[in-house]
Amino acid sequence: METERRAKPSFACVDRRAFVAGSAAAAAWLASGRRALSDAKTGIDAATWTPSYITSIAGTVDIDTRAECAKVVPLDYKGRLTYWWNGTNQASPDIDKKFEAEFFQAFSETYPNIEIEKQNLDYNQMLDKLRTAALGNAAPMAARLPILWGVEFAAKGQLQEFSPADVGYPVEDYWPGAMKSVAWQRKTYGVPTNNETMGFIWNAALFKAAGLDPEKAPPTWADVVAYSKTIKDKTGKNGFGLVARANAGNTPFRFMPQIWANGGGALDEADDHPTYKKILLDSDGTKLSLQQIVDMYVRDRSAPASALTNTQTENEDPFLAGNLAMMIGHPLEFAYMLDHAKKATGADKPIADAVVADMRYGQMPMGKARRAVVFGGSNVHVFKPDVVDSGKVDTMAAKAFIAFLTGPEWSTKLSWDSSNPSNLRGFKSVWMKQRLAQIKFLDVTTSMLPYGIPFPVVPESAEIMNIVVPEMMQNVLTQKMSVADASAAAAKRVKDLIGEL
Amino acid sequence: MATGVDRKAASGTPRLRAPLLQRVWLHRVDYLYVAPALGVMLLVIAYPVYYTITLSFFKTSPSLAMADSAFVGFDNYATVLASDSFRDTTMNTAIWTFFSTLVSFALGFGAALALDREFVGRGVLRGLLLVPYVVSAVAASYVWRWIYHSDYGVIGALATALHLTDRPINFLDNTHTALASLIVVNIWKEFPFAMIMMLAGLQTVPEHLHRAAMVDGAGPWHRFWHVTAPHLRGVSVVTLLLMAVANLNSFTIPWIMTGGGPAGSSDIWITQVYQIAFGRVRFGLASAYSVILFAAMMALGVAYVRALGGAKSARAE
Numbered sequence: 120m121e122t123e124r125r126a127k128p129s130f131a132c133v134d135r136r137a138f139v140a141g142s143a144a145a146a147a148w149l150a151s152g153r154r155a156l157s158d159a160k161t162g163i164d165a166a167t168w169t170p171s172y173i174t175s176i177a178g179t180v181d182i183d184t185r186a187e188c189a190k191v192v193p194l195d196y197k198g199r200l201t202y203w204w205n206g207t208n209q210a211s212p213d214i215d216k217k218f219e220a221e222f223f224q225a226f227s228e229t230y231p232n233i234e235i236e237k238q239n240l241d242y243n244q245m246l247d248k249l250r251t252a253a254l255g256n257a258a259p260m261a262a263r264l265p266i267l268w269g270v271e272f273a274a275k276g277q278l279q280e281f282s283p284a285d286v287g288y289p290v291e292d293y294w295p296g297a298m299k300s301v302a303w304q305r306k307t308y309g310v311p312t313n314n315e316t317m318g319f320i321w322n323a324a325l326f327k328a329a330g331l332d333p334e335k336a337p338p339t340w341a342d343v344v345a346y347s348k349t350i351k352d353k354t355g356k357n358g359f360g361l362v363a364r365a366n367a368g369n370t371p372f373r374f375m376p377q378i379w380a381n382g383g384g385a386l387d388e389a390d391d392h393p394t395y396k397k398i399l400l401d402s403d404g405t406k407l408s409l410q411q412i413v414d415m416y417v418r419d420r421s422a423p424a425s426a427l428t429n430t431q432t433e434n435e436d437p438f439l440a441g442n443l444a445m446m447i448g449h450p451l452e453f454a455y456m457l458d459h460a461k462k463a464t465g466a467d468k469p470i471a472d473a474v475v476a477d478m479r480y481g482q483m484p485m486g487k488a489r490r491a492v493v494f495g496g497s498n499v500h501v502f503k504p505d506v507v508d509s510g511k512v513d514t515m516a517a518k519a520f521i522a523f524l525t526g527p528e529w530s531t532k533l534s535w536d537s538s539n540p541s542n543l544r545g546f547k548s549v550w551m552k553q554r555l556a557q558i559k560f561l562d563v564t565t566s567m568l569p570y571g572i573p574f575p576v577v578p579e580s581a582e583i584m585n586i587v588v589p590e591m592m593q594n595v596l597t598q599k600m601s602v603a604d605a606s607a608a609a610a611k612r613v614k615d616l617i618g619e620l
Numbered sequence: 621m622a623t624g625v626d627r628k629a630a631s632g633t634p635r636l637r638a639p640l641l642q643r644v645w646l647h648r649v650d651y652l653y654v655a656p657a658l659g660v661m662l663l664v665i666a667y668p669v670y671y672t673i674t675l676s677f678f679k680t681s682p683s684l685a686m687a688d689s690a691f692v693g694f695d696n697y698a699t700v701l702a703s704d705s706f707r708d709t710t711m712n713t714a715i716w717t718f719f720s721t722l723v724s725f726a727l728g729f730g731a732a733l734a735l736d737r738e739f740v741g742r743g744v745l746r747g748l749l750l751v752p753y754v755v756s757a758v759a760a761s762y763v764w765r766w767i768y769h770s771d772y773g774v775i776g777a778l779a780t781a782l783h784l785t786d787r788p789i790n791f792l793d794n795t796h797t798a799l800a801s802l803i804v805v806n807i808w809k810e811f812p813f814a815m816i817m818m819l820a821g822l823q824t825v826p827e828h829l830h831r832a833a834m835v836d837g838a839g840p841w842h843r844f845w846h847v848t849a850p851h852l853r854g855v856s857v858v859t860l861l862l863m864a865v866a867n868l869n870s871f872t873i874p875w876i877m878t879g880g881g882p883a884g885s886s887d888i889w890i891t892q893v894y895q896i897a898f899g900r901v902r903f904g905l906a907s908a909y910s911v912i913l914f915a916a917m918m919a920l921g922v923a924y925v926r927a928l929g930g931a932k933s934a935r936a937e
Contacts, residue, residue, distance in 0.1 A: 247898040275681075357771070365881045366899055424770035427793040427882040437772065582900055593883040597795045 163294055163569045170562035178552035180544060184528040185229055191287040191522040197232035198516035201508060203249065204263035205497075206239040210432070212454040218532045226523050233516045243367055243430070246581060253277045258502045260512045261520060263312055265368060266300045266496045267574050267581055273303035274578035279501045279512070282307035286522035292543050296573050301498045303576070310525045311541035313534040314496035316567035317372065317447050318560065319484060324477040325444040329353040336481030340377050343445065343484055344411050344419075350444045351421035359415055360434035360446035361422035363592045369430040371574070371584035372493050373447045374592060378408045379572055380486025385583050385613065388575045389491065395575050398617075400591065401610035404488060409595050409602045416596050427593055435459075439471050450561045451537035453478060480560035482567055494571030496538060499524060539565060579616050587612050669914070675907035689904070696908035705884060705892065706909075712799055713868070713888040720806045720867045725860055727807065728814020733844075735815070736822045746819075753812035761876035764805045768792050768877075792878055795885035802874050802886050806867065813866075814859055821855035822848070857927040865920050868913070889913050 185194070207216045223235065238259070240248060246268055252258045253272065264272075272278050282301075283290050288310075290298060297311035323333035329350040337343045347358025362373045379389040383404025387397040399405060415422045423429060423443065437443040439456050446452070456478060460471035483492045499521050504512045523529060531545035536558050545551060555561055574580050591609035594600040600608065638646070676696055681688035700706050735746050752760070767774045768791040776788025791801040825848050833843045871890045874880060880887035880895060887895075893913065897906035 250898060250901065365879050366895070367879075424788065424790045424793055425772075428765070428770075428878060442772075586895075586899055590881075590883070593881055597883040597885070599795060599883045 163296065163571065168565070168568050170566050173546060173551075173562065173565055174555055176547045176551075177555055178547070178549045180527075180547040182527045182544065182548050184225075184523065184526050187287060187526055188229060188519060188522045192230070192515050192519035194230060195232060196230060196515055196519060198513040198519075199234045199236070200261060200513055200516040200520050201236045201238075201259040202261050202263075202520065203238045203240055203245070203259040205242045205245050205265070208239075208241070210455075212451070212458040212536060214454065214458075214535055215451075215537065218535055222524075222529055222533055225529075226520065229523060230516075230519050233519055235520070246585075253502065253506045256506050256510070257508045258506045260507055261499060261501050261517050263497050263499045263524070264309075266297075266311075266314075266494075266498060267368070267584060269301055269309050269498050269500050270303050270576055271578045271581055272500065272502075273306075273308040277503055277506045278308040279503050279514075280306050281309055281501045281517075281521075283310050283525070286310060286518050286525065288522075288525065288542060293541055294543065296494050296571060297496060297498075297541055299576055300496070300573055301500075303578075309498040309500040310521055312497045312499050312525055312530055313538035313541050314494065314568075314571075315449060315534065315538035316492040316494060316564055316571045317376075317449055318480045318482065318492075318564040318567055319445070320438075320448050320452055321445045321479050321481070322438065322441065322443070322474060322477050323479050324473065325350055325354055325356055325441065329444075333477075334479065336479070337445075337484050340380055340408070340411055340484045340486050344414050347415050347421040347445065348419040351419060354444075356441070357423045357437065357443045358419075358421040358445060360429075360431075360438065360443050361412060361416060361426040362429050362431055362434065363412070363416075363426045363589060363596055364428055364430050365589040365593060366585050367430045367589070368585060369432075370589040370592070372495060373431070374408070374412070374588060375493055375572075375574070375584070376447070376483050376491045377411065377486065378405050379491035380484065380489055381405070381407045381411075382486065382488035383408060385588060386575045386577070389489070389572050393575070395577050396617075398610050398613050400587070400613055401606045404486070406602050406606050407487070409592070409606060412592065413595050413602065417598060427596060439463075439474050440467070441470055441474050447483070449537045450480070450558050450564050453480070453559050454536035480563040482563065483570065490570045491572050492567045492570050494568070494573045496541065498541075536561075539568070577617075579613075582616065583613055587616075672907045672910050672914075675904050676911050678904045680902070680904040692904070696905050697912070699905060700908050700912065705887070708884060709887050709889055709892045712886065715799060716803060716806070716870075716874075716888050717864055717867045719803050720810060720870070721860060721863045723803075724807045724810040724863060725814045725856075727811040728816075728859075729818045729856075731811065731815040732818035732822060735819060749815060750812045752809050753816075755809075757809065757872035758876060760805070760809055761873050764873075765792070765877050768801055770794075793882055795883055798878050798882060798886040802877055805877065806870060806873055809873065810863060810866070814863065817855060817859040817862075818852065821852045824855075825851045854927070858924065861920055861924040861927055865917060865924070868917060868920070 188194070207219050223237070226233075226235070236259075242265070245264075249258065249262060249264070249268075249272075253275070258277065269278070283293060283298075293311050294314055297314050298307070301307055301309035301311065319336045321336060326346075327333040329346075330353060331346055331349060337346045343359055350356060350358040362369050364370055375385070378384060381404035383402045383406070384390075384399035386395045387393045387399060388395065390397075412422070416426060423434070423437065425433065431446070431448060434443060434446045435452065435455055436459075438446060438452075439459055453475075456471070456475050460468070460475045463471040483490055501512060501514070501517045501521070504510055524533075525542055527540060527542045527544040527548050528550065530540035530542045531548055531550040531554065534540060535554055540546060540548075540551070574584055587609050591605050594605040594608070595602050599605075644651070677691060677693060678689040679692045679695070731749055735742055735749075766772075769776065769788075770790045770793045771788055773788060773791070775791070776785075779785045779789055780787065790797065792798050829847045830843055833847050838846065869890060870888075871894065874886055874888055874891050875894070878886045880891040889909070890913065893906050893909045896902050896909060
């Protein structure tokens with residue numbers, strides 16, 4: 120339950136009713152299919168969702184999660200749920216591990232008679248495991264999946280129709296772009312749990328040592344290439360933390376913004392009205408982006424040599440050690456650096472502390488066409504009984520769990536330093552206010568939300584993004600192919616793929 | 621269970637083969653003993669093999685529902701065999717299997733010969749050399765990734781510290797060195813197996829033959845070549861075949877260390893099959909690939925069974 124605590128003049132435009140009215144496009148889309156929603160890629164108004172606006176609405180409503188969930192499923196409901204998700208691991212910041220543990224504890228206190236059998240899976244292995252499990256009728260009843268994956272399972276007919284309305288939340292409590300990611304052929308197959316965009320991160324001390332303005336991010340992608348070379352030449356340290364490992368989700372999340380910024384794409388997902396029928400992997404914008412990474416990796420040798428086997432995880436320690444100047448990441452990276460700097464010992468300690476102090480966040484660089492970033496996040500889905508281990512899905516238990524998970528409280532707490540609440544009322548909660556005070560640079564990454572572009576909402580998306588795009592990058596970075604040949608080969612693969620499935 | 625027919629054969633009398641049904645009846649208890657194992661094998665091996673072969677003739681839907689699948693005959697096989705990636709991957713697989721097997725065997729054999737001699741600390745050394753074999757392949761792969769790391773790896777750091785190179789060596793992010801680097805790791809992991817097998821083989825070489833050869837004035841090389849080596853022929857062939865099969869099936873090290881990259885330079889059959897099936901969700905195509913791999917394995921399997929027979933004959937002699 121929520122009650123407006125105070126209403127500032129600037130908050131008038133985000134009054135609940137006004138917000139509902141302003142989100143009419145989203146509601147209309149739900150009635151008319153995906154084309155209407157795709158009109159406004161994410162539905163996030165850049166003029167509204169500014170850092171100051173986000174700060175102004177934080178802490179303006181009270182949330183009673185228990186009461187909200189009780190309206191969906193009685194608190195004494197007895198049941199069982201199997202649940203898979205990609206959660207924290209050993210390297211995660213302590214605060215994330217704490218909130219994750221508290222979440223399950225709070226759920227078991229709210230629903231003491233619902234038994235949860237949970238599996239926390241590694242990000243790079245979860246998709247293959249879930250695909251195999253679903254084919255072997257051993258899928259969990261519910262799973263929280265990265266935004267890119269759900270539509271594939273929906274297209275295979277393995278997911279149940281499930282929408283925020285099923286757990287008592289109006290659709291307009293979620294960004295239209297997030298709702299688009301859970302939709303397939305005019306039906307809704309999940310509830311968003313969190314949504315985020317990344318920012319551009321740099322080490323101000325290395326910028327200064329290289330003679331660059333330490334307080335300004337490179338304005339364009341062409342500048343990133345130039346800065347990277349300057350840093351390598353002047354300091355001997357690696358400039359841009361390129362990530363090009365194949366079959367790893369980190370890779371498209373960092374390269375697609377560059378492609379989109381330069382006017383390219385995989386399909387036409389960056390267009391205002393995407394059809395997902397045009398292939399842009401061989402466009403000039405994509406080729407320019409490929410040439411830029413070739414310039415950094417091959418010509419200037421200013422990106423880590425290990426980029427071809429690196430995920431973002433492998434960039435973190437070099438950055439903390441002051442050996443890498445620039446990378447793309449969530450606010451989570453700051454939490455990681457802070458956490459690991461605290462744990463550093465000996466000679467590493469002052470270096471790590473200095474890097475934390477010199478860490479800066481800015482908006483992603485512009486390209487020839489736009490400023491862009493991946494509109495990321497996760498959604499929770501419910502599988503059909505015939506692909507679930509026991510052949511049965513405890514729908515009430517799933518509803519209780521998803522209501523708890525996607526409500527304003529836990530969608531805020533579980534994305535504390537890495538994302539944003541999917542449930543927009545989370546932005547108005549007291550926990551959002553705490554986050555803004557506690558998590559440095561959150562305002563910067565959140566201000567990137569209006570530039571967010573969702574990955575194509577097609578079942579082939581995971582293959583295009585995790586395999587075709589990284590292999591295209593590897594083909595040029597290893598000089599196995601020219602930029603033109605690699606982009607043409609990738610475009611042909613996608614053409615065959617779209618035609619084949 | 622020994623039979624009259626077997627005893628006759630063993631005693632050197634002319635071999636008279638009884639009719640099939642009679643022989644089956646004579647061995648009825650043997651069949652009962654192996655029936656449970658045979659049942660399990662049929663369940664966990666025969667059915668998947670049958671299913672894989674069936675799938676290989678279909679263009680499958682991502683949901684694997686056969687109702688949505690289309691029979692395409694040998695199209696999947698034609699697609700696999702005609703693809704550029706198959707040619708490259710086959711070459712990688714051949715290089716991977718050949719060098720991993722041969723070098724592991726040579727090192728293992730050398731280590732076995734050294735450890736067969738009496739010297740102080742032999743037991744400790746045997747234990748130490750077994751460590752790579754008992755270490756989890758997953759853990760070993762991650763450790764080696766960091767040893768090889770192209771920016772901060774131990775080898776690269778040593779090479780630059782010793783002024784052997786001016787920058788860290790790019791092992792895994794280079795199409796020319798990735799596969800060779802993986803083979804080195806595989807050899808490190810596999811050679812203790814060859815060592816154990818050959819040590820066991822060396823225990824079977826009769827000591828009195830060595831002594832007789834020494835009396836006849838044979839030097840170490842002649843004793844090895846004319847006494848030791850002939851006795852090890854059978855175990856060597858079996859070891860080489862087992863290692864070849866294991867290497868052909870080896871997935872963990874290449875998958876974890878490079879995922880088949882960069883740009884497919886360390887992709888081998890098994891990683892390609894996995895990628896096609898679970899990364900690209902083409903189960904029909906992956907099944908055709910698997911059947912090709914299965915045929916290669918079966919060829920090695922037949923060779924293994926024949927070698928086992930040869931080894932028995934060699935021991936009998």
